[in-house]
Amino acid sequence: MNRWNTFLLAGALLGLAACQSRSPEAESAAAAPECPPRPAPYTLRHPGWVAGASLYEVNIRQYTPEGTFRAFERHLPRLDSMGVGILWLMPVHPIGREKRKGRLGSYYSVQDYRAVNPEMGTLDDLRHLVQEAHKRDMRVILDWVANHTSWDNPLVQQHPDWFTRDARGRLVPPVADWQDVVDLNFERPELRRYMTESMAYWVREADVDGFRCDVAGLVPTAFWNDTRRELEKIKPVFMLAEWDELHDPPFLKPGEFDPRTGLLEQAFDATYALRLHYLLDSVARGQQPPAALDAYQAAERRRYPAGTLLMNFTSSHDVNTWAGTEYERLGANALPMAVLAATLPGIPMVYSGQEAGLKKRLAFFDKDPISWNGYPLQGFYTSLLQLKKRSPALRNGDACARFERLPSPASTYAFGRSQGPARVLVAVNLGAELQEVALPAGWAGQYHDVFADQAYSLAPGAVLPVEPHGYRVLELRPVGAN
Structure with a gap:
């Protein structure tokens, strides 16, 4: 589905180093600078391993000719040396066949929440991948699609009341263009329990370390809050929401949804820095001056308390396929913008193939392997992510860190x-x-x-x-x- 053109990726605006900026001289003059505590209701505390982490989005289908967990696993030493802290695996579940788009379908058309896509391997293969990542002190999060399922998900027949229907009783997609999926109705308590238990299943059975949650703002925040508490009973987790708390997605009518969902208060460690993403695109093309970043940061500081996180990025699976590669969008400024995404306050993310200087849009619904070309930008991203990993000045969620x-x-x-x-x-x-x-x-x-x-x-x-x-x-x- 054309997820980029019909869905606003999510995220909203992080308080970039929410403390007031001060010079190093003023910093040294302050004997014990006070860090503002996170005010209620922002009660969430990040796992300790998030502090120096960067994210890396893994497109298993396109990563290797095989498109399997085992084949991707061979890249773990390289990604470890690059400085990656958290591997985000795009959905690993079986993909629906009814109304499928393309030959292989969309990852986000989930046919079974408690199974592994056989094209990628087995549950044991996934477990092995997670174990090998953990040996290298990398964490693994799964992409989770709670808002909708494929048309042929068994839940449609087993629990027809769990799905949204129109006035004539017909199943409906959440968005008109998403014809390969049907909308779930989270007013049903039984559905909420099932979904929470399904997420807990992967934490227990595969030892994953959290989730990236698709269109998180279309699912009630109370569900995410409850689910986070249940997951924390198993182990500390990292939760990333695909959403923008300050702006309605374009496919919703004005007033149809309250954008102030409070996703970062109790449930999610981070959301997308979508406003920054669009701004970097605009600045790179000369449509706005670099100084426009100042107003962005001021808005961030007003909106969010210290310690909240947004994910900074110049590409992703949606951006690459539907909006274009960073070289199409950013031109000669692709690398300077990658530097900003990695060093401005926030948690940075690199998408599969960026270290290869990928200059093609990857097919979304069909096989289209990445051409790695000797990893020409491996050193570039290693410099950025290793700096992020080691420097206290760039630490994620540190209310005492200063930005000037x-x-x-x-x-x-x-x-x-x-x-x-x-x-x-x-x-x-x-x-x-x-x-x-x-x-x-x-x-x-x-x-x-x-x-x-x-x-x-x-x-x-x-x-x-x-x-x-x-x-x-x-x-x-x-x-x-x-």
């Missing part, structure tokens, strides 16, 4: 992030000419140039040159760090 916007030429965007003695400086140049970013004296010091992999000294009042359509990332490591 740095003055820079109109075609550039520059900022610094700090936590105690740890600092990271970022500057991107989206224009066609060399630019120099004049750095405040408080950011002087001995840095490591992350991409050049060499020492870089910044004297007080120094300028940082940034090549056209380029980027600079400098890390000031604490004394004694490797």
Whole structure:
């Protein structure tokens, strides 16, 4: 289904480093900066392993010629070395055949919530994949489609009252274009219990570490809150909602749905940073200046308390297929925008094939393997994700971390992030000419140039040159760090 054109991916706006920005000088002057506690009803606490994590979305069907768990498993050492913390597997369930789109159908047309798609392998294969990921200190979350099922899901016959029907009693899709699925009615308590138990099944049986939840805002928040509590009785989990809490999806009529769903209060660790995604696209094409990011961040700080997370990204399965590759959308600024997505506050996500410089739209309903081409951007993403993993300045959900916007030429965007003695400086140049970013004296010091992999000294009042359509990332490591 054309999920990108008919559905607003979700996410909404994270308070980018929700504390007021302060310079390193002001930071050092504050003997014990106070971190604002998360106010009620934002009671959720993230698992400890989320702090330095980045997400990686796995399209099992297209990842290898085999399209299986076992074949993908061979990539775990590479992804581990790249710095990936959380593997997000697109839906692993059998796919419906009735009204199927394409030859293989959509992952999101679920035929059986408690089974594995045989095209990908067996339950034991999935268990083995999770075990091997855990050995490398990576977590695994499953894509979960609670809002709708395939037309031939046995639940349709077993529990016909669990489904939404029109005035004539006919099953209906949740959205007109999604003709291969039918809508579930979450007013039924029995359905809620079944769905919670099904999610718990995968945590118990496959030891998965959480879920990415499809169109989460179309499912009652109370269900997600209850389910999160049940899952936590088994093990700590990470929950990512596909939604935007501040904007109605375009397929809903005005006033049809209250967008302030409170998904981040108790149920979800993160939602999509969709507004940032659209803004990066617009800035990359010159439709808005880089300074437009300032208004975005101000809106984030007003809306969300410190510690909430949004997922930053430049591509995903929906974006790649329906909106185009990052090279179609971002052009010469594809890599600078990837740098921003990885270093602005939020939890970054990389989609399958981005490290290959993938320049084709992957088919959604048919086999279309990724061409890896020797992984030309493996080093680029390794530099970003390993920095995210090790630097306290970039830690996810840290209310004490500081963000400071740095003055820079109109075609550039520059900022610094700090936590105690740890600092990271970022500057991107989206224009066609060399630019120099004049750095405040408080950011002087001995840095490591992350991409050049060499020492870089910044004297007080120094300028940082940034090549056209380029980027600079400098890390000031604490004394004694490797």
